[in-house]
Amino acid sequence: MLDVANAAGVSLKTVSRVINEEPGVTPAKVAQVEAAIAALGYERNDIAASLRSGAKSSTVGLVIEDVANPFYAVVAQAVEDVAREHASLLITTSAREDAERERQLVTALLRRRVDALLIVPAGPDHSYIAATGFAGNTVFLDRPPANTEADTVLVDNAVGAELAVAHLLRYGHQRIAIVGDAMSLYTAQERLIGYRHALAAGGAQVDEELISMGHGTLDSAREAVNELMALPLDRRPTAVFTANNRCTIGALHALEADRSHLALVGFDEFELADLLGVTVVRTDPYRMGQVAAELALGRTSSEGPHHARRVIVPVELVARGSGEIPAS
Amino acid sequence: MLDVANAAGVSLKTVSRVINEEPGVTPAKVAQVEAAIAALGYERNDIAASLRSGAKSSTVGLVIEDVANPFYAVVAQAVEDVAREHASLLITTSAREDAERERQLVTALLRRRVDALLIVPAGPDHSYIAATGFAGNTVFLDRPPANTEADTVLVDNAVGAELAVAHLLRYGHQRIAIVGDAMSLYTAQERLIGYRHALAAGGAQVDEELISMGHGTLDSAREAVNELMALPLDRRPTAVFTANNRCTIGALHALEADRSHLALVGFDEFELADLLGVTVVRTDPYRMGQVAAELALGRTSSEGPHHARRVIVPVELVARGSGEIPAS
DNA sequence: CTGTTAGCGCATTCAT
């Protein structure tokens, strides 16, 4: 910037004024400065500017599990859109279900003084965030934090699972399996609770043999369904509730072309679900990311303590055929 | 940091030493300082640190079209992984095929002094980047830049298209349609060139009626296929080459359950392509992002001028059935 | 209207 000032024959402050479009500069000098800027290819250092002005960093930090998972990719897109409305950029990081890594990432983001921190919590403890005094603009997504109070945006896991299982019960199924993610995950727990609750409400008995949790990957879900279908006929399920998009797709791989012998309802929408005729409980990852970002960015950091809010994003069942196969 | 120094009863510089793990501090003082840090919940301001040290910002900027597109989500994941190896964070931005917006985003990233800039170029001119003197660490992905020289990583578009069309020719097809993206896009142009080239090489004639470019969205691709299939029998195509993942999925929606009357090869892999038996030309978006990030981060910024490199990531055809339907 | 001084939070350089 000093170079620009010298080249334009004005003071450093005048350059600053031109760049920030502050009033009170002669058009002639504005032109000189702009010419110098163009000649030198100068770009203001926003980092130095925000350091001095003490203003916001205009940066949002997002910690998700994996950008390549379509569910989180949509969340990231939503957050980026909201950030853009607030003239902010988004730093996206992937924790890969690793608590230690999550902590490193959060620390790195705090060290960069992000204005808002959005986290899909993976660790068993998040009190370290509150310890930094930053808790005000932290919002948790998809899962509630552990050992700390903060705004949280969730999908209606239990109700979604109940919708799915009740739907299958309505078609006469009594032996309904669940293929879900690791029980250490909040969403997996909640969906299993919903599953049990719906079975109880429908007067069906829970058979532990039909509960296959602990598999998050596509391959393990495929295996789980294969094992279920290999059971003797009287113990075999007639329907399955796949508790997330990975599980649903894994199950479809197990069943391949012949899906008529096992009714299926999946949790989470996925691309081509319509074409494949897969009945799902649709969640709204875009809305979740949007709400979370607005909560975090909408709050002025000086508001002081507040009680943590919890937003539950609704779900809906979309019938497409795979969930409407009657029990044999 | 001053607060910490006061709380610990030492000078500011000593705190700095402890934080940066510099040698030459009494263990006793280290303990005092660490206690003060814990008590105050202090986190170093990395922004101020990098400003003073003049070192790298440890930030990578990525400009893609849309994080929610699985293709770009994988690119983003790859770039994030490489950035992590270099102890850097990734700022992801979406230009949405808008040249003006792309320029805004690039400027915003340069103003933050990112160490490396990775761009899927959307605009008609990118000389403005070179004008900032930053060109050294800029790498373009998926499409070459306009009016400027810089490292570029591309997939083998023309060869991929040729593979697809040659495959269909081998099964006896003569009337092969192409459903592709807007002709303003480099990838669309290249794939159309490959299409024409393969037809010429195979002795088939090009029928302009079977060329349907200008549609990037899923819905427009579906429409395009519907129109092709509504042609009189003698003018109707017996095969189609869908030139990107959106087009392929749109085409599948048009065909629905009955895909036996139109052979199909798609450009780009997509989830469930295996299950649906869709033959595709597989590209490697992860590798593309990885190579681009390594090119950008591997270069020390002081290396001075260099000749722009161009890396072409290979493609391969994966036969799954939809492309092996013989011509009737 | 314009320029000068001071300082954001930290690391560098040089004293002590």
Add this chain to the structure above:
DNA sequence: ATGAATGCGCTAACAG
């Protein structure tokens, strides 16, 4: 082994 002074690039608060 520790600390004081100086400055990174910029803007806020004052001068002129």
